[in-house]
Amino acid sequence: LIYFFFLNSSVFSNSFTLESxxxxxxxxxxxxxxxxxxxxxxxxNLEVKSDQFKYFKSLDTLKSNGNGELLVxxxxxxxxxxxxxxxxxxxxxxxxxxxxxxxxDGVLVIKTNKVFYDQKKNIILSDEITxxxxxxxxxxxxxxxxxxxxxxxLKVKNLIVKDAKQNIFxxxxxxxxxxxxxVFGKDISIELKNQLNNNENNYRLKGNSGTIEENKxxxxxxVFTNCKKREGCPPWTFSAKKITHDxxx
Numbered sequence: 374l375i376y377f378f379f380l381n382s383s384v385f386s387n388s389f390t391l392e393s394x395x396x397x398x399x400x401x402x403x404x405x406x407x408x409x410x411x412x413x414x415x416x417x418n419l420e421v422k423s424d425q426f427k428y429f430k431s432l433d434t435l436k437s438n439g440n441g442e443l444l445v446x447x448x449x450x451x452x453x454x455x456x457x458x459x460x461x462x463x464x465x466x467x468x469x470x471x472x473x474x475x476x477x478d479g480v481l482v483i484k485t486n487k488v489f490y491d492q493k494k495n496i497i498l499s500d501e502i503t504x505x506x507x508x509x510x511x512x513x514x515x516x517x518x519x520x521x522x523x524x525x526x527l528k529v530k531n532l533i534v535k536d537a538k539q540n541i542f543x544x545x546x547x548x549x550x551x552x553x554x555x556v557f558g559k560d561i562s563i564e565l566k567n568q569l570n571n572n573e574n575n576y577r578l579k580g581n582s583g584t585i586e587e588n589k590x591x592x593x594x595x596v597f598t599n600c601k602k603r604e605g606c607p608p609w610t611f612s613a614k615k616i617t618h619d620x621x622x
Contacts, residue, residue, distance in 0.1 A: 388415050420443075437459070456470055483527075509537055
């Protein structure tokens with residue numbers, strides 16, 4: 374037993390294979406503890422690294438604590454976290470503390486404090502305030518999200534985006550494509566950076582819906598003005614069924 378558990382450093386549970394330099398079997402095999410190591414799900418799809426593992430056989434639950442990293446190979450999803458719980462009966466995973474979610478071939482990094490991953494529905498959820506950073510300098514903030522992994526789609530509420538050119542976009546409901554970074558929102562408003570006067574952002578757009586892309590934004594049934602903000606209507610506006618803002622020009 375000493376040779377198997379401490380030199381070979383591998384033990385099998387109902388749902389996971391644990392590999393570590395130090396593994397302890399407790400309560401007649403009902404609990405398995407291990408130090409820094411790797412846990413691999415029985416189907417090989419989930420690979421977890423952590424400073425500490427505790428597996429509870431009767432609950433079929435694996436707890437992970439310290440420098441956690443979950444790789445979902447089928448979805449090319451990686452989740453980093455402080456502590457987590459795998460419920461293999463219900464095929465769910467909850468991550469807590471300094472959580473980062475990203476697709477290994479995607480453009481966005483999702484940062485929040487807690488996420489819930491449902492393997493059956495293949496979705497990731499969070500009710501925590503969340504921040505996203507992409508690879509072109511855009512920063513996103515929102516109140517909560519639902520990440521549909523099958524569609525590479527994030528559904529978010531109360532989105533605020535500050536792009537690399539300091540333009541600010543707001544919408545109460547938006548969808549973000551995690552592969553392209555394209556955003557679709559309803560009741561969207563945009564404050565454009567005033568290049569002539571850094572102290573005022575008077576150029577602004579509003580519309581029923583809109584899309585935000587790397588180089589342009591498009592508003593449907595939109596209104597534009599560059600008048601200073603004031604109570605009541607601005608002195609002048611122009612409106613159109615479609616208004617496009619070219620970020621580069």
